[in-house]
Amino acid sequence: MNADSRTQNVDVYGGSFKVVSIDGSDIPGPGVIQDQTLLIGAGQRYDLLFQVPSDQRILLQSSSADSRSLPDIHIGQGSMPERGQAKGKFDFTAYGSSKPDGLSLDSEFDVVEHLSLSQKAFAAYTINGEIFHHIPPIMVEEGDLVKISMTNNGGGTHPMHLHGHIFKVLSKNGIPLTSDIYMDTLPIEGGETFEIAFVADNPGLWMKHCHNLNHAASGMTMMVNYYGITTPYTVGTLSGNIPD
Secondary structure (H helix, E strand, C coil), X not given: CCCCCCCEEEEEECCCEEEEEECCEECXXXXXXXXXXXXXXXXXXXXXXCXXXXXXXXXXXXXXXXXXXXXXXXXXXXXXXXXXXXXXXXXXXXXXXXXXXXXXXXXXXXXXXXXXXEEECCCEEEECCECCCCCCCEEECCCCEEEEEEEECCCCCEEEEECCCCEEEEEECCEECCCCCEECEEEECCCCEEEEEEECCCCCEEEEEECCHHHHHCXXXXXXXXXXXXCCCCCECCCCECCC
């Protein structure tokens, strides 16, 4: 799990491995990976499966874009593996296999929204040009099929997290995924556009925000609200109720 606000670059030395789930959702047909760096977004969880050699350790090394490194993790006994050079970055959009579940770009959606993620004046992080709580919520009915497209128009990586639901990643930059990837946090790099979809099956008032909590606290936070669900609490400086 990446408990930092920055993307962690994780390398695995000493053997091959599989990514068997992301954010607790199993990946169908995971393939064997070696010499690929995992880019784990803020708040994301990756489950890895590997076999530890009898005479050598598995080494996990993590660092972030600002060159901060976390302590190495050693698993097993024996000699330490060599730290080689990764041959590429793990691409979840081209990993695993398809297990049709009725949710695709061809589905008939009840709610369709687009979110433009950006930064304003080096301080405010915005969604569609506004900051929380001036951003209108996405309103849904229980049972709705919801599609959201998100474009990162500036301000660094935005790992977008949805409370109360998991979502399926449908496409990246207009290219449909060939596998079924579900998650609850999606790191979006500058210039990227993703389409995601989820079933509104958990009535409530749910936050959708950037998991870089500095971005969230500076405005990149909004709500997904179900019709008929209310709260007596108000948000803002006057009430003292300021999420993130």
